Amino acid sequence: MMPADWHVSAACRGSAEADLFFAPQTPLNVARALEICHGCPVQTDCADEALTGRIEHGIWGGLTEDDRAAIWRQELWEAAQTR
Ligand code: SF4
Numbered sequence: 001m002m003p004a005d006w007h008v009s010a011a012c013r014g015s016a017e018a019d020l021f022f023a024p025q026t027p028l029n030v031a032r033a034l035e036i037c038h039g040c041p042v043q044t045d046c047a048d049e050a051l052t053g054r055i056e057h058g059i060w061g062g063l064t065e066d067d068r069a070a071i072w073r074q075e076l077w078e079a080a081q082t083r
Contacts, residue, residue, distance in 0.1 A: 006042040009041050009042045010046065011039055012037075020032055022058040030059065030064055034059065037059065037062035038062055046061035046062075047061025050063065051072075056068070
């Protein structure tokens with residue numbers, strides 16, 4: 001687990017392409033943002049923060065908005081199965 005200040009190591013931090021992560025999720029924008037995420041040293045921490053914080057907007061940790069929504073739906077479904 002990285003320290004809470006993992007943001008300082010973010011590949012997107014200060015990048016000229018930082019706007020891509022919150023731009024309209026066109027195929028081109030998504031592909032380029034995910035390419036940056038996949039080379040990022042803090043990808044897991046970033047994804048964890050977005051998932052646990054239920055951050056709906058933008059690309060975080062190599063996950064699109066649709067990816068996170070699918071994970072949350074799966075978690076809800078699994079929780080319902082254990083009741
Ligand atoms: S995983 Fe992606 S969004 Fe998260 S800090 Fe790294 S480059 Fe930025």
